[in-house]
Amino acid sequence: MRRMMAVCNKELQAYFLSPTSYFAFAVYVLMTSLLFYSSFVYYQPSIVDYRLVLGDTLSMLLFVVPLLTMRLVAEEFRQGTDELLLTSPARVTEIIFGKYLASLVILVVLILCSLMYPFIMSFYGTLDMTTVWMSALGLFFLGGSMMAIGLFASTLSQHQMVSAVAGFIILLVLWMLDSFAGNTGSALQQWLDPFALTNRFDSFMKGVLSGPDILYYVTLSGVFLLLSIQIVERKRWR
Amino acid sequence: MKKWLSHTNSTVLSVAVIGIFILLTLFLNSLGGFQLDLTSNKQYTLSDQSLTAIKNVKDDVNILVLTVENANNTVLNREVTDMVEEYTKRNSKLKIKQYNLTQEPALASKYGITGSSIVLEQGDQHKVIDIASLFTATGDGSDGSYQFTGEEKLTQALMNMSSTEMHKMVFLTGHEELSLAQMTTLQSSLEQNNVQTEELQLNQAGKVPEDADVLAIIGPQRDLSDTEMKAIRTYLSNGGKLLLSLGFVEDMKSSWKNIDALMADYGVVDEHAVMVDNQQASTMGPLWVVPEYGIHAITDKLAASQLYPMLSLSIALTSKEQDKYTLSPLMHSSNDSYGETNIGGLLQNETTNDAEEDIQGPVELGYAADTTDGKPKAVILGSSIFMQDSEIANGGNRDFILNTVNYLSEKENGLTIRPRVQAGYEMAYLNGEQARTIFFVAIVAFPLIFVIIGVLLWWRRRRV
Numbered sequence: 283m284r285r286m287m288a289v290c291n292k293e294l295q296a297y298f299l300s301p302t303s304y305f306a307f308a309v310y311v312l313m314t315s316l317l318f319y320s321s322f323v324y325y326q327p328s329i330v331d332y333r334l335v336l337g338d339t340l341s342m343l344l345f346v347v348p349l350l351t352m353r354l355v356a357e358e359f360r361q362g363t364d365e366l367l368l369t370s371p372a373r374v375t376e377i378i379f380g381k382y383l384a385s386l387v388i389l390v391v392l393i394l395c396s397l398m399y400p401f402i403m404s405f406y407g408t409l410d411m412t413t414v415w416m417s418a419l420g421l422f423f424l425g426g427s428m429m430a431i432g433l434f435a436s437t438l439s440q441h442q443m444v445s446a447v448a449g450f451i452i453l454l455v456l457w458m459l460d461s462f463a464g465n466t467g468s469a470l471q472q473w474l475d476p477f478a479l480t481n482r483f484d485s486f487m488k489g490v491l492s493g494p495d496i497l498y499y500v501t502l503s504g505v506f507l508l509l510s511i512q513i514v515e516r517k518r519w520r
Numbered sequence: 521m522k523k524w525l526s527h528t529n530s531t532v533l534s535v536a537v538i539g540i541f542i543l544l545t546l547f548l549n550s551l552g553g554f555q556l557d558l559t560s561n562k563q564y565t566l567s568d569q570s571l572t573a574i575k576n577v578k579d580d581v582n583i584l585v586l587t588v589e590n591a592n593n594t595v596l597n598r599e600v601t602d603m604v605e606e607y608t609k610r611n612s613k614l615k616i617k618q619y620n621l622t623q624e625p626a627l628a629s630k631y632g633i634t635g636s637s638i639v640l641e642q643g644d645q646h647k648v649i650d651i652a653s654l655f656t657a658t659g660d661g662s663d664g665s666y667q668f669t670g671e672e673k674l675t676q677a678l679m680n681m682s683s684t685e686m687h688k689m690v691f692l693t694g695h696e697e698l699s700l701a702q703m704t705t706l707q708s709s710l711e712q713n714n715v716q717t718e719e720l721q722l723n724q725a726g727k728v729p730e731d732a733d734v735l736a737i738i739g740p741q742r743d744l745s746d747t748e749m750k751a752i753r754t755y756l757s758n759g760g761k762l763l764l765s766l767g768f769v770e771d772m773k774s775s776w777k778n779i780d781a782l783m784a785d786y787g788v789v790d791e792h793a794v795m796v797d798n799q800q801a802s803t804m805g806p807l808w809v810v811p812e813y814g815i816h817a818i819t820d821k822l823a824a825s826q827l828y829p830m831l832s833l834s835i836a837l838t839s840k841e842q843d844k845y846t847l848s849p850l851m852h853s854s855n856d857s858y859g860e861t862n863i864g865g866l867l868q869n870e871t872t873n874d875a876e877e878d879i880q881g882p883v884e885l886g887y888a889a890d891t892t893d894g895k896p897k898a899v900i901l902g903s904s905i906f907m908q909d910s911e912i913a914n915g916g917n918r919d920f921i922l923n924t925v926n927y928l929s930e931k932e933n934g935l936t937i938r939p940r941v942q943a944g945y946e947m948a949y950l951n952g953e954q955a956r957t958i959f960f961v962a963i964v965a966f967p968l969i970f971v972i973i974g975v976l977l978w979w980r981r982r983r984v
Contacts, residue, residue, distance in 0.1 A: 301981070304974030308967040315962040323955045329595060330946040398966065402958060406948035412558050472612065476549040477542075485555065488602055490564050492555040494548035505541045512530045 285372040289380025290387075293354065297388055303350070310346040311395055314339040318399045330407030332400045332414050333487045339396065340421075340480065343428055344457060348449035350388055351432025352442040354381045355514065359440035364517065374514045378433070378507055385429040386422075393421045412489045420486025423499035424479065428453055430503035430510075437513040453479070550612070561940050564606050570675040577613045577682060583674075584639040586621040586628070587651070593636070595945045600638065600651055603670045607678075640677050647677045647712065656913060664947075668940045673712075680714045687929040689763075690720040690732045694748075696741035698767070702908045703738070709922055715929060722748045728755035733929040735760055737779075739767025739904030744778040752782065761928045762786075762898040765907070768794060768833040770863055786889035787842040788900045793859030795834040795883045795902070796871050806871070808832045809885070810915065811851035816888050818899070818927045819850055819920075827916030834903035836883045845897055850886035857881035888927075896928050 297303045317338040322328045355378075358364040367377055400414045435449030436442075460471070460478035475481060482499060485492035548554070557565045566574070583604050587597040601618060608614045621628055621636060631639050636651040654670045689710065691700055700707050700719055707717050720728065720735075728735050728751060735755060737744075744752070756762055764782065769775070773792035780790050796806045810828045813819035822828070829851070836859030839847050859879030860866045873880075885902040901924075906917040950958070 299977065301974040301978035304970045304977065308970035308974065311970060312963065312967040315966060319959060319963055323950055323958050327947040327949045330948050331595060333598075334594065395966075398962070402962060403948075406950065406954070407946035410560075412560065416558060472615075473546075476545050484605075488564060489559040490555050490557050494545075494551055494554055497548050498545055501541050501544055505537055508537050509534055512534050516527065516530060 283376075285370075286376040286380040286383065289372065289377050290383040293381050293384030294387055296353075297350075297384065303388075306346060306349050307391070307395070310342055310392065313345075314342050314396060314399070317342070318402075322399075322403065328406075330403055330409060332403060332409055332417060335399050335403070336396075336417050336487060339399070340424075340483070341457075343392075343421075343425060344450065344453055346392070347425065347428040347432045347453065348435065348446040351385055351429055351436055351449060352446035353436065354385065354433050355436040355510070356438075356440055356442045356445045359517075360442070364514075368514075368517070374511050378511050378514065382430060382433055382503075382507060385433060386426055389422065389425040389429055392425065393418050396421065410489070413487060416486045416489045416491070419491075420483050423486070423496060424483050427479070427499045427502040427506070430506040431456070434506040434510045434513070437510045561942070563940055563942070564602065566606055566610075566671060567675075570607070570671055571610065573675045573679045574607055574610045574614065577611050577678065579642060579682075580613050580615065581678070581681060582639075582641040583608065583614060583616050584627070584631075584641060585616065585618045586624065586631075586633065586639065587618070587636040588621045596651070596655060597636065599668060599942070600636075600654065600670060603668075603674065604638065607674065638674065638677075640674075640681055642681050645681065647681055649673050649677055664945065665943050668942055671940070676712060680712060683714055685714060687715045687733045688729070688731055689715050689717050689734045689736055689925065689929070690729060691717065692722060692735065692737045692740070693719045694721050694723060695737075695744065696739075697737060698739045698904055698908055703912070705909050705912045705918070706907050706921060709918060710925060713922065713926065715925060722751055727751045728760060730755075730758070733761060734763055734925065736763040736765075738763075738765045738907060740779060741767060741769050743776050744782070746778065749778045749782065753785070756785075756898075761896060762900075763924065763928060764898065765901040765904040766790065766835045767904045768835065770867065772835070773863070783837075783900055784840075786845050786887070786898050786900065787839050787847050788887050788889070789838045789840055791836040791838055791859055791861070791879050792863075793836040793861040793879045793883075794863065794866055795831075795836055795853050795857055795885065796860045796866070796873075797853055797857035797881075799854055799856040804830070804832075807834075809834060809853045809857065811853055811885055812882070813851050814849035816848040816850055818888060818923050822916055822919055822923060827919045829906050829917045829920040830911070830915040831885060831903040831906050832911075833905060834883075834885045836879045836885070837887060837900065837902050838879070838884060839887060843892075845889040845891060846894075848888045848890070849884050850888055850899070850901070852882040852884045855881050857883050859883045896930060899924050899928060 318335050321335050321338050355364075358367060368374070372380075397414075397418060400409055403409055431452050432449040435452060436445040438448050439445050456477065456479045458478075459474045460481050462471075462474060476498070482492075482495040485495050555564075557563065585597075585601055585604055587593070587600070589597065601616075604616050608616045619627060621633070628634065631637070631646060631648055633639070633648055633650075638649040638651060640647045640649075654668060654673060656667045656669070691697070693699060700717060710717050720732075722728070723745070732755070735752065752762075762782075764779070766772075766779075772790070776790065776792075783790055794807065795809055797809050798806050809831050811831060813823040813828070834853075839849075858873040858881050860871050861877050861879070862871070862874070865871055887900050888896070889898040889900070891897050905911055906914070907921055912918050912921075
């Protein structure tokens with residue numbers, strides 16, 4: 283646990299002392315703000331409903347998560363510091379979980395940023411706060427599983443951009459899974475639907491805490507963290 | 521060898537974990553209702569009746585949500601889709617398909633719809649629910665709040681879809697009763713409930729059809745003839761059931777010989793008095809009443825859901841001892857009301873409670889007569905206007921009469937689910953200055969804060 287926290291602290295320092303992270307935040311905030319502006323202000327009169335805004339801004343996570351996670355392990359491989367890490371007393375599990383924990387802290391920062399939009403909306407009408415807080419919780423679960431996928435992608439290569447692209451592709455496939463078979467209600471679509479990332483987010487936006495949805499995000503994160511551990515372990519044996 | 525073993529272990533573990541994840545997700549997905557609804561009015565918690573109806577669906581049902589999308593109905597369309605999704609979560613036989621109606625003229629023409637609708641489709645048969653009919657403004661509508669009766673309508677349609685149980689109800693005409701043309705909403709609600717309706721001119725037909733489950737006499741203005749009375753009694757003695765709902769007529773005391781006799785067969789006495797309630801004069805006028813319910817299968821669920829009808833020009837009823845039927849009072853007005861027997865004075869707006877002449881409140885306004893072995897036989901009501909198109913949407917009018925018909929026709933799956941009241945979605949009209957403020961805060965200042973921090977860090981590092 284202590285070693286895991288040490289890895290987490292190191293990663294957080296790397297995040298918060300790196301100008302690149304802030305530029306990534308700025309891009310994320312700019313893009314989500316533009317989408318917020320277009321859905322809340324551009325068309326008048328606007329409906330004071332956070333769900334309508336969040337639905338539009340959610341897709342920004344697809345771009346920002348791979349950018350924020352790409353360096354987590356890839357950078358260690360590139361600089362050769364992975365050898366130091368792997369020969370340290372810390373186990374691979376602790377290293378991966380430490381890095382993941384750091385990415386969750388960054389995710390919380392992103393969620394806090396996105397709460398600015400309901401805050402602005404609250405000046406112009408009464409918001410249903412249950413759906414706002416539940417949406418924030420949903421963002422944490424959705425973002426958490428996306429961060430785990432990004433972390434996994436980061437273990438695949440020593441090149442950050444390759445990791446980012448790999449992460450983006452995996453996330454995009456999971457994101458679009460429900461629309462591959464179209465709106466046909468076919469057996470294929472029924473099989474794919476439960477695995478689509480965004481379908482699971484709908485319950486949170488409605489104000490419903492759904493057991494299967496939470497477990498989906500948690501197990502999805504678990505699967506990719508375990509795969510990340512396996513890949514790093516393989517490098518150790520190489 | 522050690523390396524090979526390690527790699528094999530790792531691969532097996534990874535595949536196993538992915539497999540467990542897939543199976544677990546599919547399994548958990550089948551537990552659609554495993555959720556905690558935190559919305560203030562439990563918007564996504566389905567009633568027991570709906571859950572049972574969903575569970576009972578054995579053959580595939582496609583639920584098509586065809587909506588016309590525009591800024592005004594985004595939230596309402598979403599509410600419908602959310603509701604349908606709650607159904608489809610709980611049974612894989614139910615499948616939701618969403619379409620933009622304007623882009624699907626072929627579907628619109630196939631189902632004969634022109635506005636946003638839900639279509640339930642199973643094999644060759646389909647049922648259409650008009651989405652506009654699911655929303656009713658509450659109060660005077662000024663705060664935008666509305667009632668949403670989607671669950672009741674969808675569940676009922678689902679139950680009727682799988683049910684082969686058909687009933688027939690005939691509406692007597694020829695005595696200036698309310699005609700089906702004046703009760704189209706009730707008629708379509710009954711047909712959605714698998715109750716077929718038709719009008720009956722008894723003088724022409726000669727007898728009440730034997731396959732009719734219920735004979736309805738709604739708001740007659742003239743008395744029945746002796747021949748008609750005989751035919752009706754024959755029908756009722758052969759197992760038919762009666763829904764008799766009185767309508768106000770000035771000379772009812774002298775002219776309703778046969779109607780009164782028909783009621784008397786079941787122990788109900790028409791007092792020829794009109795219910796007056798001065799306590800409620802400030803809201804709806806003294807001739808209106810939102811009655812209290814008695815204890816009976818027709819009213820129990822409605823009372824629990826606080827769904828009360830709004831009656832006007834109601835005739836006071838009382839009962840007398842008889843041993844063929846069990847009489848249960850269905851509803852009555854307040855203690856402060858009374859049944860005005862001086863109809864002439866009432867029509868001149870001159871009405872006072874005369875303790876000697878008038879019926880003292882609470883005034884009974886409806887009775888159910890059941891056979892001694894507990895089977896429904898007749899429902900006699902003191903008011904009819906609440907069934908006509910202009911009134912049926914008020915309060916629990918529709919629910920009350922549908923429950924009554926379902927009870928009389930011994931339909932097991934008749935249901936009333938409390939509509940959900942939703943606070944109206946709030947609209948914000950932003951002016952130019954407000955738009956500019958939001959633009960500056962969200963699009964300029966907010967990202968700029970991160971850029972400035974990034975530049976400062978970069979500048980510091982550069983100097984170090």
